[in-house]
Amino acid sequence: MGKIIFNGKIVDRSEVSIDIEDRGYQFGDGVYEVIRVYNGKLFTKIEHVNRLYESAEKVAITIPYEKAELVQTLEELVAINNLVTGIIYLQLTRGNFPRQHGFPSSDVPPTYVAYTREMPIPQASLDKGVRGLLIEDIRWLRCDIKSLNLLGNILAKQKAAEAGCYEAIQHRGEEITEGSSSNVFIVKGNCLMTHPATNLILNGITRRVILKICKENDITYKEEVFTVNDLMNANEVFVSSTTSEVMPVVQVNDKIIASGTPGPITRKLQQFFKQEIENLG
Incomplete structure (x- = not known):
């Protein structure tokens, strides 16, 4: 290289x-x-x-x-x-x-x-799921800009790493925003939810692919604010990014999410995402 x-x-x-x-x-x-x-x-x-x-x-x-x-x-x-x-x-x-x-x-x-x-595909983590750590979002108010100013993200990621977690899941008060280097999704009932693309999050490219997949395959979703309580009691949780793809989160802090294994909607989205990659030729 x-x-x-x-x-x-x-x-x-x-x-x-x-x-x-x-x-x-x-x-x-x-x-x-x-x-x-x-x-x-x-x-x-x-x-x-x-x-x-x-x-x-x-x-x-x-x-x-x-x-x-x-x-x-x-x-x-x-x-x-x-x-x-x-x-x-x-x-x-x-x-x-x-x-x-x-x-x-x-x-x-x-x-x-x-x-x-x-950089290999993190297949073992995609199969088994990862842990997340809740952290207060202390970053500036223009998170929609993919700027080099990442100190807030780095501090959050380091806290997660020290706790043995894959990602920091950030919140402003009770409102979940995004991960330190990812977007956050939950499943409540049969509906996928993710924070709307405001100034408080980066509108991730993988996030956009996932929402496109949902539209094309009749998967119900909402771009809507959800809370810490919603996340902790969700049926499924996952994060998405360029390098993490559709990454299941099976534990947040000490709380096991649902069954502690990647859920059916997450699995379905992983398969559809894999097809998007295969369509590159």
């Missing part, structure tokens, strides 16, 4: 250095995406690239590449690095400029970096 993209060109990783006054390094002033690669193909690449541009627009970073050009270079990078199953990480910062809190002048170009990494 020795080749990366740096400012639009594919180069050897050893040739690249980032300036100490890059605003991504000093302020977390930038945006990013993670794209899954299955069998050498980029999954939901257009949706990820569109969201990158949306996030950049929300923080007033102008991306100096056409979307089609960016996608083509990403596909070339996957091929050059012979990546079969893994991810592409890509980020843009506001560029290099002497440190000040205000934006640099408009002629300062952004810094764009992308690289590949092998």
Whole structure:
């Protein structure tokens, strides 16, 4: 995986250095995406690239590449690095400029970096389910932007890891928002529920695929706020993300969810999601 993209060109990783006054390094002033690669193909690449541009627009970073050009270079990078199953990480910062809190002048170009990494499908966890830990959501109020400012997420994820849990499930008061790096779903009765796509969550690409699957297969769902009590007493709980796919949560804190095994709707969604991957060809 020795080749990366740096400012639009594919180069050897050893040739690249980032300036100490890059605003991504000093302020977390930038945006990013993670794209899954299955069998050498980029999954939901257009949706990820569109969201990158949306996030950049929300923080007033102008991306100096056409979307089609960016996608083509990403596909070339996957091929050059012979990546079969893994991810592409890509980020843009506001560029290099002497440190000040205000934006640099408009002629300062952004810094764009992308690289590949092998990452297997977490099949054992998908089969058995994982544990979650409830944590108060202390993050800022623009969680809809996929920004580099992830300290709140990192602190939550670390607490979960220290408790032997896969994910931190965050809440503002009694309202469940999302995981530290995932969206959260519950099943109440026969209805799937997830937080609406407001400023309090990131509208995950896998989240969108799941809702599309529900529409196409007559699975009842609501984008509606639910509470900590709803989650703890749900028939099923799962989280979703680019790397976690449809990940069953079978225990939250000390509470076993339902039977303690992945539920039927979760299993059905896993199968439909697998078909989406197979449709890549």
